[in-house]
Amino acid sequence: MKPPGSQNRTLYGVMIVIALWYLLHLAVRSPIVPGPWETTVTFFKLMTGNLLLHIGVSLYRILVAVMLSVIVGLPLGIYIGWSKRADKYLSPVVYLLYPIPKIAFLPVFLVLFGLGDASKIILIITIIFFQILLAARDGIKEITKEMVDSARSLGLGGRMLFFDLILPAVMPKMISALRISIGIGIAALFFAENYATRYGIGYFIMNSWVMVDYVAMFAGVMALSLLGILLFRLLDLLERKFCPWLFLDNS
Amino acid sequence: MIEIKKISVAYGDEEALREFSLTVEQNQTCAIIGPSGCGKTTLLYALAGLLVPGEGEILVHGEPLHGVRKETGIILQSGGLLPWKTVWKNVMLGAKARNIEGEAVQEKAIELLNDLGIIEQRHKYPVQLSGGQKQRVAIARTLLIEPDLLLLDEASSALDAMTKEHLQNHILHLHQLCPMTLILVTHSIEEAVFLGQKIVVMKEGSIIRTIHNPHFGEENIRSNPEYFALCKEVRHWLYEGGERKS
Ligand SMILES: Nc1ncnc2c1ncn2[C@@H]1O[C@H](COP(=O)(O)OP(=O)(O)OP(=O)(O)O)[C@@H](O)[C@H]1O
Ligand SMILES: [Mg+2]
Numbered sequence: 001m002k003p004p005g006s007q008n009r010t011l012y013g014v015m016i017v018i019a020l021w022y023l024l025h026l027a028v029r030s031p032i033v034p035g036p037w038e039t040t041v042t043f044f045k046l047m048t049g050n051l052l053l054h055i056g057v058s059l060y061r062i063l064v065a066v067m068l069s070v071i072v073g074l075p076l077g078i079y080i081g082w083s084k085r086a087d088k089y090l091s092p093v094v095y096l097l098y099p100i101p102k103i104a105f106l107p108v109f110l111v112l113f114g115l116g117d118a119s120k121i122i123l124i125i126t127i128i129f130f131q132i133l134l135a136a137r138d139g140i141k142e143i144t145k146e147m148v149d150s151a152r153s154l155g156l157g158g159r160m161l162f163f164d165l166i167l168p169a170v171m172p173k174m175i176s177a178l179r180i181s182i183g184i185g186i187a188a189l190f191f192a193e194n195y196a197t198r199y200g201i202g203y204f205i206m207n208s209w210v211m212v213d214y215v216a217m218f219a220g221v222m223a224l225s226l227l228g229i230l231l232f233r234l235l236d237l238l239e240r241k242f243c244p245w246l247f248l249d250n251s
Numbered sequence: 252m253i254e255i256k257k258i259s260v261a262y263g264d265e266e267a268l269r270e271f272s273l274t275v276e277q278n279q280t281c282a283i284i285g286p287s288g289c290g291k292t293t294l295l296y297a298l299a300g301l302l303v304p305g306e307g308e309i310l311v312h313g314e315p316l317h318g319v320r321k322e323t324g325i326i327l328q329s330g331g332l333l334p335w336k337t338v339w340k341n342v343m344l345g346a347k348a349r350n351i352e353g354e355a356v357q358e359k360a361i362e363l364l365n366d367l368g369i370i371e372q373r374h375k376y377p378v379q380l381s382g383g384q385k386q387r388v389a390i391a392r393t394l395l396i397e398p399d400l401l402l403l404d405e406a407s408s409a410l411d412a413m414t415k416e417h418l419q420n421h422i423l424h425l426h427q428l429c430p431m432t433l434i435l436v437t438h439s440i441e442e443a444v445f446l447g448q449k450i451v452v453m454k455e456g457s458i459i460r461t462i463h464n465p466h467f468g469e470e471n472i473r474s475n476p477e478y479f480a481l482c483k484e485v486r487h488w489l490y491e492g493g494e495r496k497s
Contacts, residue, residue, distance in 0.1 A: 144329070144331070146327045146328070146329045146330065146331035147331050147332075147333060149296075149299075149301050149325075149327060149331060150325065150326075150327055150330075150331030150332075150389070151331070151333075151344070152301060152319055153299050153300075153301060153319055153323070153324065153325045154324075154344050154345040154348055154392070154393070154396065155319065155321060155345060155348040155349060155396070156344070156348045157348065160347065160348055164333065164336070164344070164347075165333065168333070168335035168336075169335070171335075243335070245334060245335045245336075245376045245378070248376055248378065248379055
């Protein structure tokens, strides 16, 4: 069989996943795994109602967390990558904090930042911030001494050094880090939304479970999956737009 | 006129240039040759203002050099092209920094790319180019800013014999076309004799011999017996010039 073309790839993937899902549904023979068809119907029905709101709240929390992490992590990572001194003093701290399972601090955040959006957003930030920061730092290492020297000899000043040298060097690693961050962020958010909130897709799924409405629960899982896919697609587009040199056919 | 007056450069404890002095007349060419690690790149860096000598000074047209000079172009050993920019954008980089990206400069860039035989590559990225093409892009990029002093660090060392001679012809042609002082570092004796009006043989941070080349720029110099004689002389100093002279 020929590998599917890029246009048909998504369709191909969707078909395989639905087929597997259906097989699972048949195999389990329990209401806990509803079939793809009824789930889809329920999904669309709920999307005109409150499921859309829940998804919207979750999307908002993810996006705010990602944006704040980038706003702080990107410049700080660049600074650490660029300055030997900063690397020496800040990297050890980063290495120590990075592997700590921040998700365990959710109760602390709930107490400190309240039961609203802030505690959830801050939890996600603490989880993905280091990914972003380290990606920016490592991106800087892609810049060779020759690039900096020739840029300087050509008369590039501060602004151009940043936009023509530093930012493009960091961009590919940044987008990869965002991909990973969004995956982890969604998982963490799902967890966090089980506590002290009445909004968010995590709440919706667990609430449907408690109400023994498994079809709605699966519709929620579907919505969450679609949210992930949507964000991944968005990153693919950004990557194609901002890193065209990564997509050369004959290199 | 470029006057290098007793400059010394050290990396930590390691001395790369020791009381190095050299004068190059305006619009003259000077080839610098010497074994690996003798300080050639360091010398070019100092001339480009990318590195400040610990001692001594460099005068460019009588002015002491402080930092990067607008009219000095340097082409580094490995090109230093930005991988995220197309050939065209790389070439326009210096113009962008000077805010002169107008039509006249664009026309000049097209002319340069044409001259250097890389006009068809202008939409490509550096990874899609051969080593020789990359070097030529780096040259075009530097020439676009119309330097009066051009510094070349082993521009042709990564190339095959034919492409190398092509590039050398190009450089000679360019020097005849637009007047500029050219200081080039090379590992190749033939290149030094072909492109240098003055040939400087270096060893361990100092000059051991300066040779004048009266046949510079002559037609078909490569098949000229005097050319071979000069090559022989350079080779002699390079291999056996143990004692320091100048
Ligand atoms: N950034 C640096 N830090 C420490 N030492 C350096 C540095 N750059 C060069 N050196 C040392 O200074 C000396 C001269 O180096 P330089 O690069 O000028 O040599 P070169 O003549 O250009 O050699 P090559 O022909 O191999 O390019 C060498 O011994 C090298 O090890
Ligand atoms: Mg060198």
